[in-house]
Amino acid sequence: MTTPLPNQPVRGSDSGIPIMAAFDLLGRKWNMRILWELNQQALSFRNLQQRCNGMSPSVLNTRLKQLSDAKLLNSTPQGYQLTALGESLMEKLNPLREWAVEWEAQVSS
Amino acid sequence: MTTPLPNQPVRGSDSGIPIMAAFDLLGRKWNMRILWELNQQALSFRNLQQRCNGMSPSVLNTRLKQLSDAKLLNSTPQGYQLTALGESLMEKLNPLREWAVEWEAQVSS
């Protein structure tokens, strides 16, 4: 399993267009969630695992490697934490929270 | 395979918090891509399949059902097309494109 990166063909697109690589990376289970949990605070491997509903350590480990390769987070003495790039992604994703609330309203009606 | 919806437990979170349902839905392969392709234009089943690098029809079909259940798109005589809700999601995701370009610059350096 290779890490999807911009500038090279990725799962679901051979164009190498950056946004496609982003879709591929973020479209893998847990990746958005992990970034979300690391927003505002660094977390240890086991803490992160707990917050992600006890996700299996094998998957968490491969995810952490992929997200590191993608330069969205790194491991520090304080635990795993977002890079500046990772933080900037989370900022872009923030509007999603508001959208989800609106979505809830419309779906449940 | 049930469709992740806000207001109910979803894969990866039993809280029912809207954003978690969004992560679950968007974190499934092809979902973001499908919405992306339908942005600005309706597409037929087979057109959509072609644009998504020949994704398998079985998966496309289940995705279309899930996204319909989630009220993000629907089927019309012109083909599949986004609902207003789906369009509003795409607007929120637009900043991602710019981010991805920045990402490319940093990853490839």
Added chain:
DNA sequence: CTTGCCGCTACTTATTTAGTAGCAACTTCA
């Protein structure tokens, strides 16, 4: 020197996704 938490790895099973074939309904052009 034991107890406990840490970051993992190894392994098996279950779930998801891919891939291929093909059918029934409809249109097109003869």
Added chain:
DNA sequence: TGAAGTTGCTACTAAATAAGTAGCGGCAAG
């Protein structure tokens, strides 16, 4: 009328990914 093409799928099998469980070696505290 009828043969040929297109469309929206469904059915089925195979491959890839994720879940689940066990446990190891390192380290720190008591």
